[in-house]
Amino acid sequence: MEHRNYKSDLSAIVHLVPAVGSAAELGWPQMPWQITMWTCTRRNAYVASYDGTTATNCYNDNGKIHVLLDNHGLGPGVLHVEFTAYEPNPAFADGSRKSVVTCGPQVELTACSDDSSLPVNLFIQLPLGFPGTTLPGSGCDCGCTCDEVASVDEVLQIIDGLFDPDKE
Numbered sequence: 280m281e282h283r284n285y286k287s288d289l290s291a292i293v294h295l296v297p298a299v300g301s302a303a304e305l306g307w308p309q310m311p312w313q314i315t316m317w318t319c320t321r322r323n324a325y326v327a328s329y330d331g332t333t334a335t336n337c338y339n340d341n342g343k344i345h346v347l348l349d350n351h352g353l354g355p356g357v358l359h360v361e362f363t364a365y366e367p368n369p370a371f372a373d374g375s376r377k378s379v380v381t382c383g384p385q386v387e388l389t390a391c392s393d394d395s396s397l398p399v400n401l402f403i404q405l406p407l408g409f410p411g412t413t414l415p416g417s418g419c420d421c422g423c424t425c426d427e428v429a430s431v432d433e434v435l436q437i438i439d440g441l442f443d444p445d446k447e
Contacts, residue, residue, distance in 0.1 A: 281399055285318070285355045285388035290398040293344035295362070298404040306342040310410060311365040311375070314346060318356030318388055325351045345398065358386040362403050366410035378409055 283289050293314060295305040311331045317324040327337035327346040337346045360382045365375040382403040 280357075280384060281386045282389050282391045283386060283395070283399065284391055285353060286390075288350065289348045291316075291346045291348065291386075291401050292340065292398045293346060293360075293362070294400060294402045295344070296402060296404055298406045304343070305405065307339045307344060308364060308410070310367065313363045313365075314344065315361045315363070316346075316348070316351075316353070317359050318353045323352050323354065325353060353388055355389050356387065357384045358388055359384075360401055360403065362405075364410040376410070380405060380409060 295308070296303075297305065308329070309331075311329060313326060313328040314337070315321070315324050315326050325336070325348055327344070328335045329337070336349070337344055339345075362380050362382070364378045366378060367374065368376040370376075380403060382401060385401055386399050
């Protein structure tokens with residue numbers, strides 16, 4: 280686990296990778312999303328987001344999410360990271376389907392003097408069916424975020440097919 284001084288500004292490169300299938304990164308999501316980071320409590324959480332047009336506390340760094348934690352106010356502790364995607368879907372009352380995934384501990388903010396100016400790398404594994412991930416056998420195996428994204432119904436159909444006792 281990396282350690283960074285909790286009083287210092289820091290930057291993080293967020294790598295979105297599919298939990299199954301291709302190891303290729305998914306890149307900068309084109310749909311609205313939010314990354315929430317906190318240590319001891321969410322009360323002082325730091326948020327980076329993209330609303331579909333404007334990035335806040337982050338920027339597109341050659342297809343990767345580069346978060347700038349400037350005057351973040353986070354205390355000492357393990358850095359918790361949560362990625363939320365808002366997939367446009369008119370079936371939901373607010374017009375989007377909210378999908379949330381967290382990543383395991385990768386960075387601890389401490390009073391250490393070892394304070395690198397290099398960005399920390401955070402890897403978030405997106406499960407099958409998460410907005411932007413492609414389905415195996417969907418016709419797209421490029422590992423990119425393309426038009427063939429998995430819907431919950433498609434994932435359930437694939438899972439049903441995998442465990443169908445009538446199939447040989």
